[in-house]
Amino acid sequence: MAMNSIQTTIADHCHDESYIQFDQETVDATDIDFDIQPGIMASQAQSARESVHEVSTEELRRILEQSMKETPADSRQNEEISSSPEHLDYGTNEPISLPGDDKMRRKLKFFFMNPIQKWQARRRFPFKLLLQIIKIILVTGQIYMFAAYRYGHVDYARNSQLSFFHLFMKDWDPSMETPTYPPSSGPVPIYMIDDFYDYIDFAVISYSQLEEVAIGQYYHIKNDKSILPISFCRKMFNDTKGWQNNTFVFTDTVDDRCIDIRVEPGLDQNFSSKDFFNEHGFEVNLRSLVSAKLDLKLRTVNLRPVGPFTGPECYRFEIFLSFESVQNGGHVLVDLSSEPTHVHCRESKQLQSIYSDNHYDLLLRRLMNVLVIIICFLSLILCLRALISAQILRGETVRFFRKRFQKELSFGEKMEFLNKWYLTILLNDILLLSGCILKDQIENKIVNDAWWDFCSVLLGTGNLFVWFGVLRYLGFFRTYNILIVTLHFALPNVFRFLLCAALIYCGFTFAGWLIFGPYHFKFGSLSTTSECLFSLLNGDDMFETFRELTATSPLIWWCSRIYLYSFISLFIYIVLSLFIALIMDSYETIKSFYKEGGPKSDLRDFITRCEEPLHSGLFRVESEGTVIKYLRRMLFKGTNHRERESLLQSLDTR
Numbered sequence: 116m117a118m119n120s121i122q123t124t125i126a127d128h129c130h131d132e133s134y135i136q137f138d139q140e141t142v143d144a145t146d147i148d149f150d151i152q153p154g155i156m157a158s159q160a161q162s163a164r165e166s167v168h169e170v171s172t173e174e175l176r177r178i179l180e181q182s183m184k185e186t187p188a189d190s191r192q193n194e195e196i197s198s199s200p201e202h203l204d205y206g207t208n209e210p211i212s213l214p215g216d217d218k219m220r221r222k223l224k225f226f227f228m229n230p231i232q233k234w235q236a237r238r239r240f241p242f243k244l245l246l247q248i249i250k251i252i253l254v255t256g257q258i259y260m261f262a263a264y265r266y267g268h269v270d271y272a273r274n275s276q277l278s279f280f281h282l283f284m285k286d287w288d289p290s291m292e293t294p295t296y297p298p299s300s301g302p303v304p305i306y307m308i309d310d311f312y313d314y315i316d317f318a319v320i321s322y323s324q325l326e327e328v329a330i331g332q333y334y335h336i337k338n339d340k341s342i343l344p345i346s347f348c349r350k351m352f353n354d355t356k357g358w359q360n361n362t363f364v365f366t367d368t369v370d371d372r373c374i375d376i377r378v379e380p381g382l383d384q385n386f387s388s389k390d391f392f393n394e395h396g397f398e399v400n401l402r403s404l405v406s407a408k409l410d411l412k413l414r415t416v417n418l419r420p421v422g423p424f425t426g427p428e429c430y431r432f433e434i435f436l437s438f439e440s441v442q443n444g445g446h447v448l449v450d451l452s453s454e455p456t457h458v459h460c461r462e463s464k465q466l467q468s469i470y471s472d473n474h475y476d477l478l479l480r481r482l483m484n485v486l487v488i489i490i491c492f493l494s495l496i497l498c499l500r501a502l503i504s505a506q507i508l509r510g511e512t513v514r515f516f517r518k519r520f521q522k523e524l525s526f527g528e529k530m531e532f533l534n535k536w537y538l539t540i541l542l543n544d545i546l547l548l549s550g551c552i553l554k555d556q557i558e559n560k561i562v563n564d565a566w567w568d569f570c571s572v573l574l575g576t577g578n579l580f581v582w583f584g585v586l587r588y589l590g591f592f593r594t595y596n597i598l599i600v601t602l603h604f605a606l607p608n609v610f611r612f613l614l615c616a617a618l619i620y621c622g623f624t625f626a627g628w629l630i631f632g633p634y635h636f637k638f639g640s641l642s643t644t645s646e647c648l649f650s651l652l653n654g655d656d657m658f659e660t661f662r663e664l665t666a667t668s669p670l671i672w673w674c675s676r677i678y679l680y681s682f683i684s685l686f687i688y689i690v691l692s693l694f695i696a697l698i699m700d701s702y703e704t705i706k707s708f709y710k711e712g713g714p715k716s717d718l719r720d721f722i723t724r725c726e727e728p729l730h731s732g733l734f735r736v737e738s739e740g741t742v743i744k745y746l747r748r749m750l751f752k753g754t755n756h757r758e759r760e761s762l763l764q765s766l767d768t769r
Contacts, residue, residue, distance in 0.1 A: 219515055220725035226508055227531075227722065229591045243497050244588070247540070250490045251581055254547060257483045258578045261554065264480070265571060268564075271417050271430070272455040278331055279434050283411065284451050285317040302439070302448035308401055311438065314449055315388040315409060318436050319345060322411050323382035332416045335380075336431070344375035347388075349407040351400055369405060372397065401440075404447070409436040416460065429460040457564050477558065484555045488548060495544040498537050505532045512718070520717075528718040536587040539580050546577030597705065605701035612697055616690050623648060623682050630674055635664050651679070652686045 225233065230241035280287045284303075305311055322345060325333050335342045353368045374397045376388070392399055399407070411434040418427050433454045440447045509532035513524055550573030556562045557570060590596035624645050631638040637647040637660060650656055657679075664675040715723065 216519070217725065217727075219512070220722055221727055222508070223512065223718070223722045224725045224727070226505070231591060243494075243501075246490065246494055246497065247584065250487075250494055251585065253483070253487050253490055254578055254581050257487050257551075258574060260480060260483060261571075261574060265567065267417075267428075268455070268457060268567070271428075272453070275331070275415065275430075275432065275455070276451075276453050278329070278333075279432075279453055280451055282321050282325070282329060282333075283318040283434065283436060284449075285314045302450040304446040304448055306446045311401055311447060312387070312389045314436065314438075315347070316386055318409055318411065319376060319378060319388065320382055320384060320386055322413075323378040323380060325413065326380070332418060334414050336412050336414050342378055342380070343412055344377045346373055346375055346410040347407070348373040348410070349399055350405040352403040352405065401447070404438070404440050406440065407438040410434070411436070414458075427460055429458050431456045431458050455564070459560070480558060481555065484551045488551050491544045491547045491551070494540060495548070498540045498544065501534070502537050502541070505534060505537075508532060516717075522717070524718060525716065528716050531718065536584060539584055543577045543580035543584070546573050546580070550574035550577055597702075600705050601698065601702050604705055605698055608697050608701070609694075612694060616686075616694075619685070619690075620648065623678075627678060630671065630678070631664060634671060635660075637663070648682065651683055652691070654687065657683070 225236060228236060230244040233239070234241050281289075286303075305314065321328070323342075325335065337343065348371070350369050350371045353370045374392070374395060376391065391397075413432050413434070415430050415432060416427055417430065433456075435452050435454075437450050437452065438447050439450070509529060512532075513529070516522055516524055550570055553562070553566055553570045553573065557564065557566055586599055590599045624641065627638050627648065628641050628644040632640075632644070636643075638644045647660065651660060661676075661679060664679075665672065
């Protein structure tokens with residue numbers, strides 16, 4: 116016989132009276148669901164279930180009518196009062212506690228506990244906390260190995276670049292290698308036509324004698340026992356005829372051509388690039404030149420001591436000697452750059468044997484990559500699960516307050532269910548996973564070395580957020596979380612203040628770039644202007660900035676003084692002072708909250724009425740996860756008890 120379902124609620128009443136409340140529908144004994152509330156032992160609940168299954172439908176109807184008759188008048192009156200809207204404005208009057216309130220309070224209280232409190236409440240080891248600790252250790256170890264490995268590459272490439280300046284750059288002075296401030300060196304200017312060809316001749320002759328004169332392990336790249344040719348490319352305007360009848364005639368089309376210069380060991384010292392270009396009909400007109408580039412290629416070996424995690428490394432260098440004449444009146448700027456590419460040492464049998472025996476470093480890095488990927492993936496899954504559970508609980512809480520108290524939760528109360536620390540963990544997991552996968556592909560030569568810098572950014576930023584996450588665990592202790600709480604409280608006001616300050620800062624930046632850009636190297640571009648102002652804001656290098664701003668125009672000189680004095684006075688004495696005052700005000704407010712207690716939202720006030728201690732067994736009884744409950748509710752939606760049992764049996768069979 117199909118019967119409607121009935122919900123039986125067993126609870127403690129105001130005077131420890133155990134009662135059973137039925138819906139006024141006829142019931143089927145097999146469709147009764149129990150919600151065990153505090154005060155009823157598990158054994159009593161089990162016996163109650165067994166007794167209900169043994170009674171008939173007529174007896175259940177008789178029990179229902181008898182329970183309705185035996186309900187005291189004051190109990191019915193309390194039910195009417197609790198359901199009236201004027202008594203459900205939570206926070207204005209003392210609400211009447213219903214049986215479902217305590218369960219919701221415990222659920223919310225458990226949600227806002229920290230991992231240690233949850234461990235005490237449910238006696239479950241905090242695996243997520245342990246996973247984060249393991250992740251911090253593994254990620255930090257991987258970053259250390261990656262930084263040491265990457266630093267070796269960058270350091271060798273930087274030192275090799277200095278060697279290339281001496282080998283291929285004419286008239287290079289060792290004093291140019293030392294960084295000075297203000298910078299006194301950069302691209303070398305040349306003013307004579309013969310100087311242009313002299314730089315090319317010097318580079319070509321030095322390249323041909325490289326293996327004979329260089330101290331370093333630099334070798335030519337050969338193709339069929341011949342050295343790869345040097346490539347020279349130039350860009351210049353077409354048909355530039357110069358001055359004719361007081362008119363400068365030229366076209367705006369650019370001719371881009373390249374030529375190969377073949378060299379052999381021991382090239383003639385009298386080699387002339389000018390004669391070489393003329394012989395091959397390769398025109399180079401420096402008066403209409405836009406840019407030119409000499410491309411040299413070589414290979415080198417970094418001979419490191421062979422050890423468990425070290426060994427020789429091989430590189431391929433592409434060296435560019437560039438000539439730029441755009442927007443430079445009467446001179447050409449000469450500069451040298453190089454692009455290293457890390458390759459496997461397979462050029463000789465001896466090096467190949469040494470390199471193949473030294474595989475521990477690669478295996479260790481591969482193992483570390485795999486471990487970090489597994490840990491970060493597990494952390495990502497658990498973090499997503501926690502975020503989804505929080506949003507499901509938020510929806511339940513919103514519906515509960517709407518039905519129970521006829522009110523909506525505020526935006527701030529809803530945002531309490533969005534854990535910002537979980538978002539940080541989610542972000543660093545994504546960054547670390549991407550960085551580890553990219554790092555493994557680079558080390559196995561699936562992608563080229565150009566991705567090293569991007570990989571460094573991914574791993575470094577991910578590690579930064581991992582260490583930021585450590586602050587979350589310090590926040591569990593009241594004596595250590597003052598920084599986190601103060602920043603969280605002051606952040607909205609700080610953002611509003613910084614928005615106003617940024618508008619003033621942008622005005623000074625654009626004005627300084629426009630007015631002083633041609634007269635001071637610190638204001639030469641928009642980015643350097645912003646960097647200069649930010650350093651002035653912190654009190655750095657003020658006198659040098661004043662001293663270097665010496666323009667021939669008195670107007671520019673007076674504008675520079677007014678500009679610098681007003682910016683320094685405004686930002687150091689006013690803006691920074693107000694910024695510090697905002698932080699201090701938030702700090703004092705937090706201190707008063709610790710001493711006197713701060714205002715509570717309706718949600719927090721509702722949760723604080725839960726008086727269950729952490730060691731109460733109710734937290735362990737109600738231990739089913741929110742996601743599992745949600746999936747079960749969606750799975751069994753619209754089914755009765757018998758259909759649920761049949762569905763579960765079919766799932767178990769599968």
